Amino acid sequence: MGTIIEEIFSKKLGRKVKAGEIVICDIDYIMSHDNTTPLAIKAFSEIGKLILNKNKIVIHFDHAYPAPNIIVANNHKKIRDFINVQGLKNFFRKGVCHQVMIEEGFVTPGSVIIGGDSHSNTYGAFTALGAGFGSTEIGVSWITGKTWFKVPQTIHIILSGSLQKGVYAKDVMLHIAKILTMNGATYKSVEFSGEFIDNLPMHERIIFPNMSTEIGAKCGLIKTDQTTINYLKNQTNAKGPFEIIVPINPIYEREIEINVSKLDPQVACHPKVDIVKPISELNNIQIDEVFIGTCTNGRYEDLEIVASILKGKRVSENTRVIITPASKRIYDKCLENGLIKIFNESGCIVTGFGCGACIGRHGGILADNENAFTTMNRNFTGRMGSPKAKIFLGSPAAAAATALAGKITDPRIIVGEIDE
Amino acid sequence: MSRVWKFSDDVNTDEIIPGRFNLTINPKELAKNVFCEVRPEFSKNVKTGDVIIAGSNFGCGSSREHAPVAIKGSGVKCVIAKSYARIFFRNAINIGLPVLECDIDAKQGDEIEVDLKTGKIIINNDEYKAEPLPEFILKIVEAGGIVNYLKNHDIEELQ
Numbered sequence: 001m002g003t004i005i006e007e008i009f010s011k012k013l014g015r016k017v018k019a020g021e022i023v024i025c026d027i028d029y030i031m032s033h034d035n036t037t038p039l040a041i042k043a044f045s046e047i048g049k050l051i052l053n054k055n056k057i058v059i060h061f062d063h064a065y066p067a068p069n070i071i072v073a074n075n076h077k078k079i080r081d082f083i084n085v086q087g088l089k090n091f092f093r094k095g096v097c098h099q100v101m102i103e104e105g106f107v108t109p110g111s112v113i114i115g116g117d118s119h120s121n122t123y124g125a126f127t128a129l130g131a132g133f134g135s136t137e138i139g140v141s142w143i144t145g146k147t148w149f150k151v152p153q154t155i156h157i158i159l160s161g162s163l164q165k166g167v168y169a170k171d172v173m174l175h176i177a178k179i180l181t182m183n184g185a186t187y188k189s190v191e192f193s194g195e196f197i198d199n200l201p202m203h204e205r206i207i208f209p210n211m212s213t214e215i216g217a218k219c220g221l222i223k224t225d226q227t228t229i230n231y232l233k234n235q236t237n238a239k240g241p242f243e244i245i246v247p248i249n250p251i252y253e254r255e256i257e258i259n260v261s262k263l264d265p266q267v268a269c270h271p272k273v274d275i276v277k278p279i280s281e282l283n284n285i286q287i288d289e290v291f292i293g294t295c296t297n298g299r300y301e302d303l304e305i306v307a308s309i310l311k312g313k314r315v316s317e318n319t320r321v322i323i324t325p326a327s328k329r330i331y332d333k334c335l336e337n338g339l340i341k342i343f344n345e346s347g348c349i350v351t352g353f354g355c356g357a358c359i360g361r362h363g364g365i366l367a368d369n370e371n372a373f374t375t376m377n378r379n380f381t382g383r384m385g386s387p388k389a390k391i392f393l394g395s396p397a398a399a400a401a402t403a404l405a406g407k408i409t410d411p412r413i414i415v416g417e418i419d420e
Numbered sequence: 421m422s423r424v425w426k427f428s429d430d431v432n433t434d435e436i437i438p439g440r441f442n443l444t445i446n447p448k449e450l451a452k453n454v455f456c457e458v459r460p461e462f463s464k465n466v467k468t469g470d471v472i473i474a475g476s477n478f479g480c481g482s483s484r485e486h487a488p489v490a491i492k493g494s495g496v497k498c499v500i501a502k503s504y505a506r507i508f509f510r511n512a513i514n515i516g517l518p519v520l521e522c523d524i525d526a527k528q529g530d531e532i533e534v535d536l537k538t539g540k541i542i543i544n545n546d547e548y549k550a551e552p553l554p555e556f557i558l559k560i561v562e563a564g565g566i567v568n569y570l571k572n573h574d575i576e577e578l579q
Contacts, residue, residue, distance in 0.1 A: 039445050039485050046567045071443040118483040134485035134511035140566050144575040183477040187506050359439045380434035387457040
């Protein structure tokens, strides 16, 4: 009985759990990456106790891999040494941690996963509790296998209608960020439901929990249905049978109803994710770099949309267009189906898989006074390099249209849905 | 007597310490670049015992623990904000940076007195009382962070 988050904790603890309670709960997987693991190792070493269960630990290299400088290289070496000494098996260098967590089958309905990364909320698309934690708690949890949670109240977002051509889940999520603001769901769970979500494929559903981080949420959750189960069976290494977790007579703190049918493509403007405008208001902004990728929009289906817009055309001479597939699996599929060739022929730079330019460490750092249009989830000052650069966020289709024009462009103009 | 460093709403972790400086985990090294883009004068002028006063949603954005570590490394005694982003709040407690929730009227450079135990804050002759931290969080804070707590306790003892 309860909201999805209450259902997850109730099942885990074998008793009825209600919002507001503080619980200590077993963790299924403890995830961290090359940026957050060094501090976790420090905390772990200082406590000086043993790892409870090595199979629960999952470590990824994705934030800056291969290493772009000596300091990062030494950090990687330190983590690899730790992995070898401890005999850890779940070590991946296959792409963005959240995408690889899904592909490798760690994310299943009802599982509790803490991640040393703020976008661990992503797992909520599969009705798993995914929550971002700091490094110290990651190292602590290696020892304890459990941690404390305050069971959050839930904001329920009910989405109805169907999108116009050229408008995507990303546009809807940016619209939600505008309504709720960056502070609107702080400490809360956010449930996304309604006929729009029911009809949405998994790669688009993932956007909502993934970006629930940007409105402050502890977690973002979508109920389990046949779409969830089919994806887990066909697209991941997860082993069933899977739990079906849905809200049962839930009491929500707040409910927001949104009809998406008339929504235009949206853009989040520098430097906050909640400064969101319809793309038509930003038409003439020149763009120096387009970056397509990340845990938000670097999936195969995203890149397929980009390829469909770029095929047979050349990107603007004045714009660097960087495409970073989220994972090796996605990269391989792009290669197999000719997408990489399309990107190369249209003048894009395709990089290896991973987080790429998103964290301003390598793979497309911005210069002073440059403008970037990206498919990322966050556009804070200095995130991609120079603090004097500006970052705009939008859908992969909008990024592709912008790449062709060299200025922010409504993708519906390129696909002939509307006139310029 | 401590001095106030005043910040507005939605201060994010990229502003506290940009990703390109998170190559080290040394608090003093991180402190050299804390707030370097939004307040370049901060790291040069901050004094041990100074207090940060901010608006709502302080520490939003990435989960990087480098952010509270950088603030602690700069010698700041505590942060007082109207509200915090959840990961930052947890991280600060875990690494032993005191974080109090209180809506305070203050200006840059004001003198301030904070009693961390009672939550009593005196500024410009006005007295404020910060929201008390939950009991289990106090256990972690009193131990000087979660690492120190777990050296002598089991996680179950928090409940």
